[in-house]
Amino acid sequence: MARNKEAVVLVIDVGPSMHSVLPEIEKVCSLLIQKKLIFSRYDEVGFVLFGTADTKNELTEEVGGYEHVTVLRNIKVVDEDLVDALQNLPRGNIPGDFLDAIVVGMDMLIKKFGQTNKGKKRLCLITNAISPIKDPFEGTKGDQVNTIATQMAAQGMKMDCVIVRMKQDLETNMRVMKENDVLLSVFSNKSSSKVVYVENPTSLLGALRTRNISPVTIYRGDFEISSQLKIKVWVYKKTSEEKFPTLKKYSEKAPPTDKFATHEIKVDYEYKSIEDPNKVVPPEQRIKGFRYGPQVVPISSAEWEAVKFNPEKSVKLLGFTDASNIMRHYYLKDVNIFIAEPGNKMAILALSALARAMKEMNKVAIVRCVWRQGQGNVVVGVLTPSVSDEDNTPDSFYFNILPFAEDVREFQFPSFSNLPSSMQPNEKQQEAADKLVQMLDLAPTGKQEILPPDFTTNPVLERYYRYLDLKSKHPDAAVPPLDETLRKITEPDVELLSRNKSIIEEFRRSFELKENPKLKKSTRRIMKERPSGSDGEGEEFDKDADAKAIDSIGYSSKDKVEKIGDINPVKDFEEMMSRRDNPRWISKAIQDMKNKTFDLVENSCEGDTYDKALECLVALRRGCILEQEPKQFNDFLCHLYKFCQEKDLRSFCQYLASHGMNLITKTEAPDSEIPEHEARSFMVKPEPDSQNVESEAKAEDDIMSIFLGGK
């Protein structure tokens, strides 16, 4: 048998009181089979129903009894039909006896494997355990359960019991229920069994482990309290994200007739020189480069090995500190668990003593860990005690990684007490909030916690596997909507809301929320992200914002200036320049203004438009300084000047000079290439000055080069 291969017998109660939850049981059991089909193809599964009208099992034939227990399938390797079979469980009509069913399941495992496969044989019992089990022929029910549990342990079997008790079940026979619970607890005490109770269908989906991952230690060795005291520990992962499956890319190239086509796609990498894109560099000629600012520093692997940080494998205590010193939000990654080396009684005791002492004193331990030799880094983390209530489970520690100095960004935020009074809740509002926080309660006393992480399945994965099965039958099926049970994970519970209707209404009334009218519409669009299937009430906000966002893209810009008109070009220009919705408005404004000015000069009749043209130029000049575009203005002014010289419009040049119009200088805008003295001389001296020929020529050159460069 392969190393991680397991054998599971599903033992399912299909009696009358179970009918209401059977649809969920069908789902969770078929998911279990589906995952086995994908991830553990060689696992073996058998399944037993009880509470059926019929009886079909080997024990009843061999020794009699065991009525209403039906072996639907003997233990064998998982196959496709099983998924369908589990999706259509027959409904039984007899209150079932779970103990009989357990014995039948055990019998199947024993017959198939005998003493082999310790620890890889599992029974999964799903029942509500509200019907009494039969009295044994001799001794008490307790004795009988004891015997069975001992046998189970001896055979190396594990059992997961999921006890599903919905609200209506709780009103039935309390005495029987209590008795059964006591009997079930014998299993968890005497054997490797786990009993979990669930009160709603959503938790049921999370209560049964659908994927069998055998935990692997990430460290085995000393936990060094000091050089004098070392405790042997094993470290495992406690949480690790089950990722969305990585699907392969599909190739359609193979001819449809090719029955053996894999349709897989290989990814090939070629490294090419940046200088010569046709030259392929073989992989062994590559060298790793690390970025340091703008530089890339090449280091060969051998070199890197020699200089890199290389700590010794070890787990060392740095010290203890108050639990309150470690904020919950510093936990950085997934969580590990420290357990004493199995069988090492002293190590178990030492960890137990530390855990209990720390819990009592509300302390945590800070440790430095290097899990493997050569891992190249260290982690510093916090150990928090996990003290076990059960006799058969050792005390342990959870380990969370803490951030290093480099990982923390100390952003500063305003104190709430310094906020303006309009942002501070008044007494009435605070009261409404208090009530809400208290009453919208997901962990009511005396009842089961709603959506505990330990029993809440991942709705995305759940949905994916169901869709996968659907698609295998109907390749064109669309993604079905999320069902009621899974929606309870993503949306508030309708019943909880309606129970607290008045508190919610009060809360709504207490707080006034309104959209900020001053906000530019365009920014509102940026933050929008479209959630799917937006048909809920909560989407009003979105739709609203959306409509406005579309609006802002340009359909309603009637009130905004888009071109420079004849009546008030300066005002139009300034408004366009101040538009911030799109950077192109600035260049458009400058271009339009140049055209406008040019038109004014060109079409002037005896200087009648000079004053208006000057106004435009002044505005353009101001705008170009403000927007750091001096070249735009200077080029244009040179162009205009030249044009006037050629077209006999020298009077305009003189007009400008007399009004002090000149190029934008370096002092005004650092981008400008025009020193102050040259700017002034540009207009004042249209004719070369004999004393200043050299500088003039240079200025001329500069202007020409600007002019040419600008074209």
Added chain:
Amino acid sequence: MSMDLDPDEVFRDDEDDPESEFYKERDATKELLVYLVDASPKMFSTTCPTDDEKTATHFQLSINCIAQSLRTQIINRSYDEVAICFFNTREKKNLQDLSGVYVFNVPEREDLDRPTARLIKEFDRIEERFDKEIGSKYGIVPGSRENSLYNALWVAQALLRKGSAKIADKRMLLFTNEDDPFGNLKGVIKVDMMRTTLQRAKDAQDLGIAIELLPLSRPDDEFNVSLFYTDLLGLEGDDLAQFKALVGERFEDLKDQLRKRMFKKRRVRRLRFVIFNGLSIELNTYALIRPTNPGTITWLDSMTNLPLTTERSFICADTAAIIQEPVKRFQSYKNENVMFSVDELSEVKRVSTGHLRLLGFKPLSCLKDYHNLKPATFAFPSDEEMIGSTCLFVALHRSMVRLKRFAVAFYGNSSHPQLVALVAQDEITTPSGQVEPPGMHLIYLPYSDDIRHVEELHTDPNSVPHATDDQIKKASALVRRIDLKDFSVCQFANPALQRHYAVLQALALDEDEMPEIKDETLPDEEGMARPGIVKALEEFKLSVYGENYEEDDAKTDGKAEPSRKRKANAMKEYSNYDWSDLADNGKLKDLTVVELKYYLAAHNIPVTGKKEALISRILTHMGK
């Protein structure tokens, strides 16, 4: 982008990889930053006490913090550009040739540019060179029309004209301890110079440049912002009320405050928090804690050291034809290939409407220490879009803190929808400023699929031992002894990262010697050797292990047995070979891996790796 492609990384499915988006901050804008450091004699004469009974000047404090932030920046945000500019200097160095302003730079770098190894190195030595090369001098004095502050603003503005204001975030950070720069002047000249300076600042702000002031001050000599800087910064109302001078009794406090204020907050995203249908508030989220990793690898051509471009091609495994990026994915299931389009897959992941949806509240005790998968995200309310968001948030926050409850919400982002715990954090401040900001932390909760039940493997039907009261008492005494009183998270630098960048810096500057990095994470051996601790340790040891700690330690009933057996077997087999002869004649390669391992196991050498590695290890061990 394609340059950074590493085959190992690409094998992960791109659109299915939630990590990439989560850990990468939004870098829509880069930051252009000019440090404007007052170098007037007053910055050198004002001191504050440091730890080692010395004193440090405000000037030292400022450059110290800048040096530190350059280091952080080159690691975390090396794309941001930075310029360092002193004003009130004797010498001048700037493009505008304005007096009293000195732009510090190193070769192969523009004045405003990304930080380089050389910049960091030379800036570290600025203090010893300052007086000789740059010099300090009051820039605004009676009888002169020079205005060094005006010049400084101008130079900084000119530096910052690089890049469009739309894609770059432009800032000036002004370090000074002079609250009244024109205090020495009188009459028209004073009015005139103040006016032009304010106008200069306003022009810069109009261009989208933010001016921030880091006012240094002493406890007995408060920085009076209203004398001049209120106008320069354009502070009004609430902003003014929140504006506080940096004051510290100690240098360390001041440094701490300064460091915190130099950071610019970067929002990760804006979120809508749906309280109920039709009632939503607006939150901004921030990544306050994210693991910093050594930067990505760029492959170079070892002949030229020039970067290589990576070209990825998809090849059909059946026909070897090269194909375009395929759009369909498949999963083998029930002996057939079930096909999915990318759209279908993203539809599967879309399980929720709305961004963050309140489901209810639970007591904090329901949030277990193992309910964690990745770093938390910080949420702070914003009224920018929804007026009233802050008020509602503050009310919920106060109730949650007071009632010790957290909110459970569903975070329906498209790549990775998840349940989150919203834990309200009250503000925590110390004399050196805010330590924990007020707000809520989004803690990403695991699903049942993500939680492993390791404890069950270690259960024992015959019950496992638990500590006795005496053992617990001895453990308590030990815990009390080894107490890290002032422990704060993140007090350690990451030694691997420090080493990584120190090596890079040395290589980048062609230095021969590799720097030594102190590993701060090692336990305090000296402290552990104190008699009180040793005594507590011995008592605890005695209580748990009895007199025979050493023996017990050596003897464990678990896995040690088989490995010892393996070793014995190896020893037996080992003697069957003439190893020296095999090695001399190059015949080691003819042995199987199993055979080679006999040698390694017999000599307690690691037995892992490929055959070549094993052989070379054996040869090394033989000294051949």
